[in-house]
Amino acid sequence: xxxxxxxxxxxxxxxxxxxxxxxGASLLQHKDPRGIAVLALVVGGLLxxxxxxxxxxxxxxAVANAExxxxxxxxxxxxxxxxYPHSASVVWALIRPAEAAVTLSDDVDHAFAVPxxxxxxxxxxxxxxxxxxxxxxxVLSEIPERLAVxxxxxxxxxxxxxxxxxxxxxxxxxxxxxxxxxxxxDYLIVDQQAIQKSGSxxxxxxxxxxxxxxxxx
Numbered sequence: 403x404x405x406x407x408x409x410x411x412x413x414x415x416x417x418x419x420x421x422x423x424x425x426g427a428s429l430l431q432h433k434d435p436r437g438i439a440v441l442a443l444v445v446g447g448l449l450x451x452x453x454x455x456x457x458x459x460x461x462x463x464a465v466a467n468a469e470x471x472x473x474x475x476x477x478x479x480x481x482x483x484x485x486y487p488h489s490a491s492v493v494w495a496l497i498r499p500a501e502a503a504v505t506l507s508d509d510v511d512h513a514f515a516v517p518x519x520x521x522x523x524x525x526x527x528x529x530x531x532x533x534x535x536x537x538x539x540x541v542l543s544e545i546p547e548r549l550a551v552x553x554x555x556x557x558x559x560x561x562x563x564x565x566x567x568x569x570x571x572x573x574x575x576x577x578x579x580x581x582x583x584x585x586x587x588d589y590l591i592v593d594q595q596a597i598q599k600s601g602s603x604x605x606x607x608x609x610x611x612x613x614x615x616x617x618x619x
Contacts, residue, residue: 474588482601483579488612490569490576494547496611497567497578500527506607509533526555539565561586578605 486493496502500515512530518541525541538556543549547569554563566581580601584592 476586476588476590476592478582478584478586478592478594478597480582480594480598480601481579482598482605483577484605484609485572485575485577486609486612487575490547490571492612493569493576493578493608496608498550500529503527503529505611506604527552561590561592578608580604 497506500513503510503513509531510529511532514528516526516528518525523540524543527539527541529537529539531537536556537554539552539554542551542553542564544551549569550567552565552567554565562585564583566579566583568579568581570577570579582597582601584597586592
């Protein structure tokens with residue numbers, strides 16, 4: 403309906419300009435000075451129409467470019483690592499199960515895992531926190547005793563949080579490295595010190611549970 407009305411308006415405008423042009427030319431042929439004023443009105447109308455079309459085109463292109471431009475975002479990263487006098491298999495067996503969170507975190511009261519679905523979501527681990535909240539992560543990929551990548555699903559947030567747990571053998575045991583990558587919209591601010599502290603506390607707690615002293619990386 404809106405397009406029809408606009409088209410009808412354009413046709414009326416064009417018809418009016420054509421009529422005025424004919425009228426102006428006719429007046430000039432009869433040496434009537436009013437013909438100059440009429441033709442000047444026609445030229446002015448054409449110039450205004452051209453200017454309006456040009457501005458509308460620029461505005462439309464600007465809107466289209468703004469829609470295509472991805473929203474501004476921030477990326478935060480942190481890393482914490484430590485070496486242990488234990489094999490990678492021993493450390494993996496401690497940190498891999500969802501239930502291990504009860505031992506490795508003072509904030510988790512209960513935890514369990516939901517197995518991965520073939521051709522679907524990966525394993526999901528659910529944590530019931532002591533403050534009453536629930537946290538859920540998904541295991542995106544893993545190489546047993548070497549690597550695991552997880553993504554936070556709950557609490558819901560505009561931020562995307564991924565964590566990578568990497569195990570590497572060393573001459574006396576293995577090294578555990580935890581990398582945290584957080585991508586947020588430009589308007590969100592992340593407490594980087596808190597993220598770094600959390601990773602450092604985790605690798606330290608692993609050493610405490612294994613009964614050894616971690617060597618910070």
